[in-house]
């Protein structure tokens with residue numbers, strides 16, 4: 001499903017390049033559940049952003065379902081991202097001007113889903129995450145963990161083929177964290193490809209493969 | 222050092238009050254290292270904000286070093302907060318327009334610390350947290366864990382009497398998380414009062430007392 005060949009990412013400042021990712025070669029098949037681990041600053045979020053088409057590599061090739069992502073125009077990238085990918089951001093990035101309900105509903109607006117069907121799906125997730133009482137509040141009125149749950153709900157509601165989750169349980173109590181991991185495992189059993197960045201050995205066990213990133217390099221698996 | 226008597230916090234919406242904290246009675250002595258635990262939405266961050274004078278209670282009394290906080294004017298609250306308290310926010314709240322160096326240096330600007338002394342203290346923390354290469358970058362150019370480390374550095378640099386840390390290791394690798402907890406323990410051994418909100422049983426062990434918050438109530442200790 002995903003093929004990265006010789007992918008590098010750097011930032012150019014006045015005098016030199018700061019390499020964040022170096023010569024990444026990575027293949028992930030449909031249906032895998034992969035955990036990316038490594039120290040702070042290793043490049044995990046950067047790698048997830050590139051896979052999720054929210055950023056582009058500085059060098060190398062990226063094939064998504066055999067299409068050449070590194071050659072795509074902005075419009076096609078956005079289309080592909082919206083139709084195939086659900087992303088849980090490390091900093092959530094909920095939209096401040098929309099209510100919790102509207103935030104979670106957003107991905108469904110890009111699909112041809114009827115109003116009543118959207119209502120049912122949002123209601124089901126609000127109920128599952130115990131957030132019904134919060135549906136008309138705005139993100140800044142939620143606790144840290146509630147924002148994380150809303151971000152997760154938004155990422156999974158349209159049943160995307162690929163879920164990218166950047167530290168999805170960092171602000172959750174261990175019981176709630178377990179519930180989220182079990183939910184991801186269930187989606188994976190049903191065919192969803194999942195790539196999570198996690199610092200937790202516990203969370204990594206739900207997947208079937210661990211990729212260790214360090215200083216921009218992938219360590220031998 | 223801290224005395225909360227009958228403290229409550231609610232938000233008023235059109236028809237009713239949503240109680241976030243209910244009848245909190247809590248005493249914390251100087252030199253304690255307390256961990257506040259509980260599920261998402263329990264009111265932990267809200268309680269920490271009230272203790273840190275960043276928000277006020279709706280009902281009840283708050284005594285800080287025997288002064289009546291609930292009766293203070295804005296100016297006095299800000300003064301007391303800046304001179305006595307270091308706060309690590311759950312969402313970091315670094316200032317986007319300032320570099321990492323400037324963000325960490327900020328608390329020292331409120332003290333009568335010479336320029337060269339400030340430079341030395343910031344340099345020492347940047348080095349300790351392995352962030353020297355990042356000192357001239359802006360917060361949005363840092364990884365999640367690096368932002369958390371910068372937020373921690375800023376909270377401890379002026380050696381405040383009281384450190385309030387809201388989930389200080391949520392985005393850190395376990396080794397880095399341990400380093401931070403050991404650093405807090407060391408500050409506590411040197412006399413700093415520490416109140417942390419944490420979801421981690423592991424982190425709670427560094428303290429000498431656990432307060433369990435649930436639905437706005439403190440459970441019997």
Ligand SMILES: Nc1ncnc2c1ncn2[C@@H]1O[C@H](COP(=O)(O)OP(=O)(O)OP(=O)(O)O)[C@@H](O)[C@H]1O
Pocket residue numbers: 011018020038039040041042043044045046047090355358361362363364365366367392
């Ligand atoms: N615009 C930029 N300019 C310079 N360096 C940058 C920029 N953006 C990101 N970086 C650097 O990229 C590196 C990797 O960042 P990334 O967010 O991928 O780390 P990470 O592995 O996700 O870390 P964490 O576990 O802390 O979230 C960091 O060292 C960061 O400082």
Ligand SMILES: Nc1ncnc2c1ncn2[C@@H]1O[C@H](COP(=O)(O)OP(=O)(O)OP(=O)(O)O)[C@@H](O)[C@H]1O
Pocket residue numbers: 134137140141142143144145146171232239241259260261262263264265266267268311
């Ligand atoms: N302006 C507001 N209006 C209504 N409810 C609010 C507002 N601000 C906060 N709340 C509610 O206060 C409750 C407690 O929030 P708080 O941030 O203290 O929780 P928490 O215990 O820190 O949770 P977490 O572990 O997820 O960070 C939440 O249910 C939240 O929705």
Ligand SMILES: [Mg+2]
Pocket residue numbers: 044045046090166364365366
């Ligand atoms: Mg990251």
Ligand SMILES: [Mg+2]
Pocket residue numbers: 143144145265266267311387
């Ligand atoms: Mg909180």
